[in-house]
Amino acid sequence: MVGLGALARKIFGSANDRRIKTLKPKVAAINALEPEMEALTDDQLKAKTDEFREQLANGAKLDDLLVPAFAVVREASRRVLGLRQYDVQLIGGMVLHAGEITEMRTGEGKTLVATAPVYLNALSGKGVHVVTVNDYLASRDVEWMGQIYRFLGLTTGLIVHGISDEERKAAYAADVTYGTNNEFGFDYLRDNMKYDRESMVQRPHHFAIVDEVDSILVDEARTPLIISGPLEDRTDFYNAIDAFIPKLVDEDFEIDEKARSATFTEAGNEKLEQLLSEADLLKGDSLYDVENVTAVHHLQQGLKAHKLFQRDKDYIVRNDEVVIIDEFTGRMMPGRRFSEGLHQALEAKEKVAIQPENQTLASITFQNYFRMYDKLAGMTGTAMTEAEEFMDIYSLDVVDIPTNVPVQRIDDDDEVYRTVAEKYNAIMELVDDCHERGQPVLVGTTSIEKSELLAELLMKHGYKQIDVSDPKALADYAKSAGKQKVFAVLNARYHEQEASIIAQAGVPGAVTIATNMAGRGTDIQLGGNVEMRVANELGDMPEGADRTAKEEAIKKEVEELKQKALEAGGLYVVATERHESRRIDNQLRGRSGRQGDPGHSKFFLSLQDDLMRIFGSERMDSMLQKLGLQEGEAIVHPWINKALEKAQQKVEARNFDIRKNLLKFDDVMNDQRKVVFDQRLEMMDPEVTQEAVAEMREEFVEDLVAAHIPERAYPEQWDTEGLKEEVRTKLNLDLPIVDWANEEGIADEEVTTRLKKEANEVMAAKAANYGPDIMRQIERAVLLQTIDNLWREHLANLDHLRSAVGLRGYAQRDPLQEYKTESFTLFENMLSTLRQTTTSQLMHVELVQQQAPETPQMPAHMEAHHTNPLTGEDEMAEADRQLADARAASAPEGRDSEDPETWGRVGRNEPCPCGSGKKYKHCHGALV
The missing domain is CATH 3.40.50.300 (P-loop containing nucleotide triphosphate hydrolases)
Known part of the structure; x- marks a missing residue:
């Protein structure tokens, strides 16, 4: 019906x-x-x-x-x-x-x-x-x-x-x-x-x-x-923590693969307390004393690194570095780093150089x-x-959008086997069959590990793997794939050769194993890709009759190979398992049947695959055995496809809810970010800066007076001594405030007016002394640096708040509403601190020489930071990794501590070359 x-x-x-x-x-x-x-x-x-x-x-x-x-x-x-x-x-x-x-x-x-x-x-x-x-x-x-x-x-x-x-x-x-x-x-x-x-x-x-x-x-x-910058180096600490994890046994921890979480059991906690105590890393008596919160956090990250994160699936080790592999595209993400100590835990686990952790300087979601x-x-x-x-x-x-030519690809129902071994045997039979008929095959896998396992199986079946890093081998592969049992592997290890490998995957008899990254941005053309073959085979050959003749020969050969591939049925896409997301499966299928070409696709699954295993197949396995499913037999039925699609839809819906919830939290921060960034932009205008600084100064004076002179209080109830001291330390003014309070009929408004007048006169005198242009530059430098420093602290506070409000759900309180309320309070506190800090610095500022201060420099270290909503881990993509090298390069050889002329350009956060032990900005680089 x-x-x-x-x-x-x-x-x-x-x-x-x-x-x-x-x-x-x-x-x-x-x-x-x-x-x-x-x-x-x-x-x-x-x-x-x-x-x-x-x-x-x-x-x-x-x-x-x-x-x-x-x-x-x-x-x-x-x-x-x-x-x-x-x-x-x-x-x-x-x-x-x-x-x-x-x-x-x-x-x-x-x-x-x-x-x-x-x-x-x-x-x-x-x-x-x-x-x-x-x-x-x-x-x-x-x-x-x-x-x-x-x-x-x-x-x-x-x-x-x-x-x-x-x-x-x-x-x-x-x-x-x-x-x-x-x-x-x-x-x-x-x-x-x-x-x-x-x-x-x-x-x-x-x-x-x-x-x-x-x-x-x-x-x-x-x-x-x-964008983030590095914190202090704690290599010894990470290595010490890493040494404890292999000493734990299965009873000491619990792993939840579905939730991607790892926790210690009571027995594990006791063992860790003993190990930490022996290593002199335990403060107090208990692992969960507040002094040990950092150690507990890094122990949990170390446990995840060892038990949840697999080499060659979640990351690879290359050139003494741990490089993350994107779970969706299978691409290497060089420089991107997990944060909150997870990447450092992986580096300790793999015994490579440990990079320091990072501090957030600025952030935004792609949404x-x-x-x-x-x-x-x-x-x-x-x-x-x-x-x-x-x-x-x-x-x-x-x-x-409809296709230009109707799609001719045949999409077969999935074949489901009981074990991985049976599944791979079936795949090998199909690959052999396609190769004999001259049909190109693209075998899709979900990880480097599985692509290399398939490569080993193919080699056992008499296939030879080509060296994809060698342009000559790639060129030979394009010519000989149909004549010899050869295959190519495309995964994150060979990212640079991606376009060349995938471009030749349509040659008759070609066998290409690819992770999810298969073919992004490069089409698989039946018969091969003319441009890629010309580039690989002719290289830098000069223009002329010889080159033209060879190009024509390649074009003719590719056309002949295309006809053979078409006659064999076009590209056959073989998928070795289903991904959590239907889109990734569809991307793989979509490599076949372009522009009306014939094609074929089939998914091979087993009950031991991650998706089937994690999302429940124990009952199915026992049921299939009762039904008498023999070894090597598969279940093939449209109902199976529908059931799998429903499982994928559930996972997709769960992931969408997580992303949506994360965005609700980020929208709160985004509103604050817009305010800060817009205000920051306005402050670059000298007139606006002058007005803003004057307004902040007057508001700060009002706050000071309100804190020491309560509303409708008698003068004898005023804290004039406290106000006098605050005015002296924060406004750099020594005023007879106690005497003012003894005057007949004095009110708090009069005290506020006098303080504003005194502060404004001091700033006007400075502007007259230094010149208005220099004064505006000083104001802008102080204001922008103060905003930046406070915004970084605010971002860290919001991160901590985000972690804390999640637990309030247990008290029947909405974590998002709690986050909104408290983040607004934190934002107001930040603005109050901005008024105080800016005003205080400007009231204290004295130029040693009458010259414009150097424009502050942006942090040299830029990283992108990514948080996985399923695991809570953050990934950080580095934009400028050579911070230490850059600093070293900017420091000239032979600095003389006595002679500032030899210092060159000194970073404001570097130790002062004079040898005082202070940071440069607090010593010779200070404005005072």
């Missing part, structure tokens, strides 16, 4: 179908302009840009220009790149222009789809950001698609790690700017740590198109970007960063499963 919903969709079409239908008249209008555009010369086509800009200046809207602008871009693309946008690509571009997400299958040309809406929105001159998942794709796309923009007279910029502020500023000033999500977010945070507007690099956030939007706005958005854009859009091959989250968090609709 057909359900009512299905019947209605059959008659009226789905909401998605109706949305596509509304865009088709515009596609027809663009097509109608094609002959006119083809008739234009290059110069006439380029002149269209100025024509459009003039129309905008005269009041036209972007939507009015959509049809002609899209027609211009399509023609420019055909001339410059030899690529003509299909009608479905134009529809995808319109959806992006409307500020929505386009879901387009792999191989449908999403990179080209973005060009028309980018061009149209860049005409306003406010800048368009195209956000990608890595530097490689950003660099590739700005060169490749940038040819269209530059041909039409627009400027392009590229933001990647390692470029200077001047280069960043120029890139952001361009009409179209490509870069990674991390770099855009970092630049926003860095800008809000700068001390003058001129050194800020970003413009207001106008329009962004996010490529692989599901990866960036869902997977990576679990975790905030943070709150990308919601700052006036208009946001995204594109990916897999977004429909997360449509609810995109709408809920970002107010973004997802539109499923």
Whole structure:
């Protein structure tokens, strides 16, 4: 029986179908302009840009220009790149222009789809950001698609790690700017740590198109970007803690894989108390005395490092470093670090150099960063499963764009085996069968460990693994995959060779093992990829007749190989298990069947797989044995697929709830962040700084008087001695306040007025003495540094508060409401401290020489910090790791403590070169 919903969709079409239908008249209008555009010369086509800009200046809207602008871009693309946008690509571009997400299958040309809406929105001159998942794709796309923009007279910029502020500023000033999500977010945070507007690099956030939007706005958005700096080195402490964990037995701890948590039992606590006591690390009698809170925290992190985090699955060790592997993409994330001591625990476990912990300097979540854009859009091959989250968090609709050619891929039902060994045997049989028939195979795994296990199995079956780091071996692989039993492994260990390996995975008979990262940004083309083969085989061969002839031979060979692959059934995607997220499974499936090519996909599962094991399959195993399932037999039924999909939906819903809850907490901080960052920006204006400082001074005086002279109190009840002392220490004023209190008819308002007058006169005298310009610079430097220091302390306080309010749920109190209330109180306290500290410093300031103070420097150490909502661990992505080297480089050889001329540039937090033992900023670098 057909359900009512299905019947209605059959008659009226789905909401998605109706949305596509509304865009088709515009596609027809663009097509109608094609002959006119083809008739234009290059110069006439380029002149269209100025024509459009003039129309905008005269009041036209972007939507009015959509049809002609899209027609211009399509023609420019055909001339410059030899690529003509299909009608479905134009529809995808319109959806992006409307500020929505386009879901387009792999191989449908999403990179080209973005060009028309980018061009149209860049005409306003406010800048368009195209956000990608890595530097490689950003660099590739700005060169490749940038040819269209530059041909039409627009400027392009590229933001990647390692470029200077001047280069960043120029890139952001361009009409179209490509870069990674991390770099855009970092630049926003860095800008809000700068001390003058001129050194800020970003413009207001106008329009962004996010490529692989599901990866960036869902997977990576679990975790905030943070700029942080190092704390003190405690290598010995981490090593001492690490030595205790192997001494524990199973009865000493409990592991919950589902919740990714590890805790000590009572027996474990007693054993640890004894071990800590023997190592002289236990303070007091009990492990849970307040003095031992740090030791307990690091013991728990050490337990997680040893029992929950697996080498070659969660991280790898490379070049004496622990490098995190992203659980969703399988990519290495060099420099990114777990925080709260977890990364240090992993470094101690693996016996590599231990880096110091970090202190948060500034932070923002990707959700709150990308919601700052006036208009946001995204594109990916897999977004429909997360449509609810995109709408809920970002107010973004997802539109499923039909394929240019109907999909021919056959998706088989899953095969479920009892054991992993049976599953792998079945996979080996299928791989052998495909290889013999000349059908290319892509085997998807969930971790490096499993990809290497499969590689060993293939080698036992007579296959030879190629060295993917050798360009010659890759070139030979493209030619010989169908003739010899060879295979390639693509995982985080070979990140640099990713594009070259995946590009040749469509060669007949090719066997490619890939982790979840398979093919991001690079299509698997049947027969192989001509451009990659030319690059690998001809390299730096000079242009000429010989090179041209060899290129033609490669093209001909690839065409012949493509026909063989098509006849064999196209690419066969074999998945070795299901991921928690359906999107990741769909991404793997989507590698096959591009642009109407034939293809095949099948998932092989076992009851011992992580998803099946953790989410309950014990009863299923016993039931299957009772039903008489023989070894090597599999269950294949659509009901199994549905049951697995429901399990995945439950996990996805749980993860979404966690992300949503985290965002509610971060929204509280985000409101405060906006206030601080906006105020900070205003303070860079000298007039605003002067007004703000004067206002703070008067408010601080009012607070001081109110604290010592209660409202409606008699003069004999006043604490005039206390007020006199506070005024002397905090305002640097020695005033006869006790005598004032003895005056006839004196009131607290009169005391306040006199104090304000005295303080204002002192500051006016300083301004007259130093000159107004220098005084404004001093005020700005003191105010901005004070804001920054207090904001860092405030972030740490909010972190601690966040940990504490979770427990209040047990007292039937809403943790979020508690967090809102207490964070507001903390924020008010921060503002009160800001008034006090700024006023006090400025009242004490005396310039030794009448010169402008040096503009404070931003911290040299920049890291991105990510918190996994399922485990509570934070990951930190480092943006500048060579802090120590930079400091050493800035300190000239042979500093003479007696001669400041030899000191060079001294960091404000460095020890003073004079040898006093104080920090430079508190000694020779002080303003007083």
